[in-house]
Amino acid sequence: MCNSCLPRIPSDAHKMEAFAGQMMSVINNAALGNMISIGHRTRLFDVMDTMEPATSAEIATCAGLSERYVREWLGALVCGKIVEYEPEGKTYLLPAENAFFLTRKSKEKNMAAIASILPVWSSVEDKIVDCFENGGGVPYSEYGRFYQVMGEISNANVGNNLIDNILTQKPKQMEALTNGIDVLDVGCGDGKILMELAKNFPNSRFVGIDLCPEPIQSAQTRATMSGLENINFFEADILEYQFDKHFDLITTFDVIHDLAFPDKVLAKINALLKANTGQYLMMDINASSNLENNEEHPLAPFLYTASTLHCMSVSLAQGGMGLGTVWGVEKAKEMLAEAGFSSVAIENYQHDMMNNYYFCTK
Ligand SMILES: C[S@@+](CC[C@H](N)C(=O)[O-])C[C@H]1O[C@@H](n2cnc3c(N)ncnc32)[C@H](O)[C@@H]1O
Structure with a gap:
């Protein structure tokens, strides 16, 4: 740090509030990037694309994965507005419109595959x-x-x-x-x-x-x-x-x-x-x-x-x-x-x- 300089004092409250919101989105979206990578690698998106609304246990069984992990992952995706949740039956649905950009069938439009490079880069952060x-x-x-x-x-x-x-x-x-x-x-x-x-x-x-x-x-x-x-x-x-x-x-x-x-x-x-x-x-x-x-x-x-x-x-x-x-x-x-x-x-x-x-x- 430059010793002769002092940190500047913020003066625009609106700008501060807007930026705090932007930062919250950045952090949430970065976290979702990791979840999307996992959804791609575990093929959860491909599996959910073929399913009607289903419980976490049904999804985990279809994907051959651990239910506890699948349920936590679904929590992130529901709150990230990627998966839809129906609380009464505790069921989850990946809308076809979202699946189109998250599944292998969509080839170059599969953005989940692109997201899967993020953790590879992060692995060398140190x-x-x-x-x-x-x-x-x-x-x-x-x-x-x-x-x-x-x-x-x-x-x-x-x-x-x-x-x-x-x-x-x-x-x-x-x-x-x-x-x-x-x-x-x-x-x-x-x-x-x-x-x-x-x-x-x-x-x-x-x-x-x-x-x-x-x-x-x-x-x-x-x-x-x-x-x-x-x-x-x-x-x-x-x-x-x-x-x-x-x-x-x-x-x-x-x-x-x-x-x-x-x-x-x-x-x-x-x-x-x-x-x-x-x-x-x-x-x-x-x-x-x-x-x-x-x-x-x-x-x-x-x-x-x-x-x-x-x-x-x-x-x-x-x-x-x-x-x-x-x-x-x-x-x-x-x-x-x-x-x-x-x-x-x-x-x-x-x-x-x-x-x-x-x-x-x-
Ligand atoms: C971003 S990757 C692209 C790989 C591939 N073309 C593809 O689209 O999947 C860049 C590639 O260039 C290779 N590369 C880098 N320097 C090279 C060099 N001097 N001679 C030959 N290959 C090199 C790397 O090993 C790496 O596989």
Whole structure:
């Protein structure tokens, strides 16, 4: 604390009252975020979506869970206006309108899956506080279930949508993938997105590369089990791996802002593309590089939190740039130009309000 300064004295009573109310909502909603994550992980939302009004015992039995925990969880959700309660019969109902945004059937609209990343970030809070005090970052290896949660979210969000809502609008790209091209996904995580492509385009050859062992092992296991022969995964740093070929299409999904050296990776991606025909698809956060333009962004607090607790920190842990989740479209365009991309077309899709899709050519 600065010794020469004294704390300011509040003078606007209305402002104080309004802010106290805001803080109460923040605390209640943060607590509900944890309950929603548990509802997703235990599949309670999916189970309740199929049930008429039921007691906590009936819900617990259907879900195969402990009634005492389920009842306490229901208490939070009733008071949080997510579940409806009928005191006479002590029954609970998850309205279909709410279930639509909380269940696996809704894929990318399932906000409970997104909420399940909150406790993953919070699990490293002590280490992040240490970084505030001493600098540095928190490495990927500290983030426990991160890859499982990330894989689930990105598969629901990108998965089928990549083909159904994006590539189908690009007939030339569809034709090339159908006929057979070489595709590289950098920072592929657990590889679900790439496997979806490999299944749908058997004549094309797919390579996924990721720095971390855990997601790559899981990707390799699933690829082997599915019998796909047109896909390979490698655990490596993209900057160090020596490729023996050039690629027609390179993709990154939610990766560039996480990297230690995004400038070098973008330049390497450019160099790995086939001359004249190679295309790079970068999916990254739809926000501005300027804080003042993000104040009304519906997910801005979530994005800056993601950055502080994960994306910026994993980069800084490697002695990297710490670009941050909200590096923004202005900075992205600047860095893509510096990396040698001559043309960049930015597209947005209704199914994915969180991201921009940058179609880049050499
Ligand atoms: C936010 S995750 C996205 C994963 C995946 N694309 C998805 O959408 O599920 C970023 C990924 O980039 C990987 N990564 C970070 N630095 C890398 C590097 N230098 N080389 C390869 N992968 C890297 C991380 O291990 C992590 O899996």
